[in-house]
Amino acid sequence: AQKVTQAQTEISVVEKEDVTLDCVYETRDTTYYLFWYKQPPSGELVFLIRRNSFDEQNEISGRYSWNFQKSTSSFNFTITASQVVDSAVYFCASSIQGAQKLVFGQGTRLTINP
């Protein structure tokens, strides 16, 4: 079965701190895809990143970075020098070859305090 676990329900940090959001996935498939989405108060889910199971390279995009480790089935997301605008609910999700849907984690509510 396919499952995504985000153990951190809520995180609150002060602006400029670094923060890491954890994501652990479960799948029996060898081909799968991992995603991170951001959901600001306005409601829409904003796509951040997609990785496939054959590409374990970590990725950095500005203050955002992602650490994909197949050995621990994790796809963690780090925000460096956090800003108030980063406050949102962040969802990790996965999909597998042949299944046309995203399976979401429960989300982590991140609050960045000024």
Place this chain on the structure above:
Amino acid sequence: GAGVSQSPRYKVAKRGRDVALRCDSISGHVTLYWYRQTLGQGSEVLTYSQSDAQRDKSGRPSGRFSAERPERSVSTLKIQRTEQGDSAVYLCASSLFTHTEAFFGQGTRLTVV
């Protein structure tokens, strides 16, 4: 259009009534999804469809939930005989192909009273 749009943004329905929620997806996107988001159960897929010019292939609508796709970039989620447990945010998303990133609308918040 620039993105996925959903209407209405908010809907209040009396228990037992049918409701229809609209989604205008991104032109050219093949796959269209409907998700339901609740505090207790997170985000779960309700249905998805792929379409070419001639045919719409629906996902697995369950029971009272069904989706129609009268045009390639338009979908309507219909909920029959609404129940209080249907109160949730309904999110529509589309993607160019399966397993590419999905782009989401702002959702419709449905409250069943």
